[in-house]
Amino acid sequence: MRPPQWTRRGRGLLPDAARAYTRPVTYASAGVRVSTNPGDLQLLVAAATASVLLVALLFIMLHRRRRERSYIEQLRDREERLKLALWATDERYWAYDVASGRIHRLAGESRNSPSGELAEESIDAAELVHPEDLAMVRRRVDDYLAGHTDTFLAELRVANDRGEWVWMRARGRAVSRDAQGRIQRIAGTALNITGTREADRELRISSEVLRSMNEAVAVIDRNFDFVSVNPAFLRMTGYDEDDVIGRNASVLDSLQHDAAFYQHIREQIRRKGRWNGEIWQRRKDGEEFLCQIESSTVYDKNGQLILYVMVLNDITQQKRAEQELRYLANFDTLTNLPNRSLLSERLSRAIVRAHREDNRIAVLFLDLDRFKDVNDSLGHAAGDRILRAAAARLQQTVGMHHTVARLGGDEFTVVLENLDSPEEADHVAREIIMAFEAPLLLDDRREIAISPSIGISLYPDHAHVPTELLKQADTAMYQAKAAGRRTFMRYDDAMDVAVRQRATISGALRKVLDRGELRLVFQPQLALAEGRITGVEALLRWQSDEHGDIPPADFIPMAEESGLILEIGEWVLREACLTLQRWRQHGLTELTVSVNVSVLQLLRGDFPEVVSRVLADIELPPSSLELELTESVLMANAEHTAAKLQAFRELGVSLAIDDFGTGYSSLAYLKRLPITTIKIDKAFIGDLTHDPEDAAITSTVITMAHSLGLNVVAEGVETEAQVRFLREHACNEVQGFWLSPPLEAHACLAFIRNWRPAREGTPPRPVAAP
Numbered sequence: 001m002r003p004p005q006w007t008r009r010g011r012g013l014l015p016d017a018a019r020a021y022t023r024p025v026t027y028a029s030a031g032v033r034v035s036t037n038p039g040d041l042q043l044l045v046a047a048a049t050a051s052v053l054l055v056a057l058l059f060i061m062l063h064r065r066r067r068e069r070s071y072i073e074q075l076r077d078r079e080e081r082l083k084l085a086l087w088a089t090d091e092r093y094w095a096y097d098v099a100s101g102r103i104h105r106l107a108g109e110s111r112n113s114p115s116g117e118l119a120e121e122s123i124d125a126a127e128l129v130h131p132e133d134l135a136m137v138r139r140r141v142d143d144y145l146a147g148h149t150d151t152f153l154a155e156l157r158v159a160n161d162r163g164e165w166v167w168m169r170a171r172g173r174a175v176s177r178d179a180q181g182r183i184q185r186i187a188g189t190a191l192n193i194t195g196t197r198e199a200d201r202e203l204r205i206s207s208e209v210l211r212s213m214n215e216a217v218a219v220i221d222r223n224f225d226f227v228s229v230n231p232a233f234l235r236m237t238g239y240d241e242d243d244v245i246g247r248n249a250s251v252l253d254s255l256q257h258d259a260a261f262y263q264h265i266r267e268q269i270r271r272k273g274r275w276n277g278e279i280w281q282r283r284k285d286g287e288e289f290l291c292q293i294e295s296s297t298v299y300d301k302n303g304q305l306i307l308y309v310m311v312l313n314d315i316t317q318q319k320r321a322e323q324e325l326r327y328l329a330n331f332d333t334l335t336n337l338p339n340r341s342l343l344s345e346r347l348s349r350a351i352v353r354a355h356r357e358d359n360r361i362a363v364l365f366l367d368l369d370r371f372k373d374v375n376d377s378l379g380h381a382a383g384d385r386i387l388r389a390a391a392a393r394l395q396q397t398v399g400m401h402h403t404v405a406r407l408g409g410d411e412f413t414v415v416l417e418n419l420d421s422p423e424e425a426d427h428v429a430r431e432i433i434m435a436f437e438a439p440l441l442l443d444d445r446r447e448i449a450i451s452p453s454i455g456i457s458l459y460p461d462h463a464h465v466p467t468e469l470l471k472q473a474d475t476a477m478y479q480a481k482a483a484g485r486r487t488f489m490r491y492d493d494a495m496d497v498a499v500r501q502r503a504t505i506s507g508a509l510r511k512v513l514d515r516g517e518l519r520l521v522f523q524p525q526l527a528l529a530e531g532r533i534t535g536v537e538a539l540l541r542w543q544s545d546e547h548g549d550i551p552p553a554d555f556i557p558m559a560e561e562s563g564l565i566l567e568i569g570e571w572v573l574r575e576a577c578l579t580l581q582r583w584r585q586h587g588l589t590e591l592t593v594s595v596n597v598s599v600l601q602l603l604r605g606d607f608p609e610v611v612s613r614v615l616a617d618i619e620l621p622p623s624s625l626e627l628e629l630t631e632s633v634l635m636a637n638a639e640h641t642a643a644k645l646q647a648f649r650e651l652g653v654s655l656a657i658d659d660f661g662t663g664y665s666s667l668a669y670l671k672r673l674p675i676t677t678i679k680i681d682k683a684f685i686g687d688l689t690h691d692p693e694d695a696a697i698t699s700t701v702i703t704m705a706h707s708l709g710l711n712v713v714a715e716g717v718e719t720e721a722q723v724r725f726l727r728e729h730a731c732n733e734v735q736g737f738w739l740s741p742p743l744e745a746h747a748c749l750a751f752i753r754n755w756r757p758a759r760e761g762t763p764p765r766p767v768a769a770p
């Protein structure tokens, strides 16, 4: 069926079909023809009957019209009364005239006084109804006119007196019909629902927002029973809606807090109306999570509490990340010790306490001796293990109540509080050094001995602020290293001068080769059994124009630190070989020269090639050269360097271990290395004749080295008694002031050429001063 067409002409709500209902009804008039034929009685009777009937019909019609009129009057009266009744309510009266398409309503936004005339205005429906709602309203009117609905009902926007659109809910019914029962007029009431619709909209939006919120939201009544929760809450807690609605919020209580804690929070919410904070909660599966809660209270119009609204956030991950960040910012991840920043903070607090309680603090700055060599040669993984083991050893020694921190690299710091005297700090430093006497465990198989050098500064004696105290302890530590390592030193002001001097020396060292300030001296070695000078050790000397004579023990570590030792080392090698080659031309073809090699040179990939090139350039037989490597260098890197050492042996160069006995290496371990000579450190030789322990060590080393087929040289031999002991114990060679101090090249040559084996018991006479 085609929908009725709305006429544009009238601009009203009336469809064409409806207009058809409203066309004025045309009645056909009934006519009576009276016969003038007197004989036709039958006809007269019929006419009379018809007249009677007509009168009766007219009567009925009149009666009905009167009834209708009275009915309409009644309706009008009712309409008037309805208008009057509506005046007092929020509802508004309206009437729609189907034929004209016009809407009648009470005029004026503020309605007329009930005592006066209730004025009506008539507006075209299309003007009154919002264009977007017009089609819908027309459909509803049509449906009602066609009898599909009992009542006309629509929610539509209508222009008010000020021309604003207001939402109205209109309902109405037919109040006037034509003779055929077609509706002529619909009247009813309209209620302004703008506010309600707005509220509904807001409610819809807010419930949609709640539904889609990432934050979990729970609405709880005054007994703390759940009234409503959003999907995020269910996701967060793992509960279904049915599990929680009506249940008490304590279902989420975790075991991290006791019941009194949760009770306290609920009491706060009750008293203050709101509570923000972090508490542990428990999910349905028992997992506990840290929850940030913001609670507020919803009150009714009278200020009476209605419900609590809780917004919950699972911040477990966030907290964990924060903790991790805090940890990373304050702790060293390798050793788990506090880092520099936390140390400074703790030191500052310790200073404040010491100031208040009028006592002392000591800062111990600790550095592992030759750690760099060990790290370079053993690799960083082993280096890390050493640092971890050293950290544990340190903490274990000083106890948990003192701060032990790692500043980076192999530098550690200990803060000692509540000291009565500076000697207490010395005591702890000594204990630390002793604790490091026992080797550190690297893994199941390997252990390594590494000693610390310690510098000490004191509050308030040396400085009052953390940075100064640390700087001074660092300075003292450098002095401890310079004093031979494995020792401690307390800071004093003179050290600063030494540090400054060190800095200038280090600067001058860079120009040393260009300026030709380096030279070699040579110290002869005597083979005891044969009474013959078999070799010389080349020792480096630096005579600086600016700083005078600087001992190798001072500048070689600096050259190692800066990497300059590579250049300097190659110069030494070439110079020593050149000297020997010159001497060989004087007939000293059996003589060997020993050259000290630092770990950096050894680690350099091409060092065997450098040696081979130098030997080839100078045409010196490789068997005339001996390379001296310190024990700590070899021990730190025994397996790794074994292959490298083998390359030298294949060249025909001899290898000696210098300073043997200082690095805790075992002879059995050395057996694996292709070395030819062991040089017993002068520290053992010095006390040989007074200290039975040193005597025992020396004799054992000699015996064991021989059993391994190694040549033994005793260094730092100064007295006849020492020579006697060494001879008795079959030490192969001696080197030291007893024989000769290191000599300039020409003097050494003269010494060797003039050497005659002395009578036993008579010290040889040096031929020239060193």
Ligand SMILES: Nc1nc2c(ncn2[C@@H]2O[C@@H]3COP(=O)(O)O[C@H]4[C@@H](O)[C@H](n5cnc6c(=O)[nH]c(N)nc65)O[C@@H]4COP(=O)(O)O[C@H]3[C@H]2O)c(=O)[nH]1
Residues within 6 Å of the ligand: 523, 538, 539, 540, 551, 552, 553, 556, 569, 572, 596, 597, 598, 628, 658, 659, 682, 715, 716, 717, 718, 735, 736, 737, 738, 741, 742
């Ligand atoms: N108390 C005492 N000392 C004695 C006696 N006889 C010799 N000495 C000293 O002992 C040191 C022996 O050298 P070193 O153990 O290799 O120890 C050397 C060596 O490790 C290093 N060094 C010297 N020259 C070089 C070099 O060219 N390269 C490298 N890498 N290191 C070098 O410097 C260290 C010290 O060298 P120097 O000062 O020349 O000190 C030398 C020498 O002068 C003695 O009877 N009593």
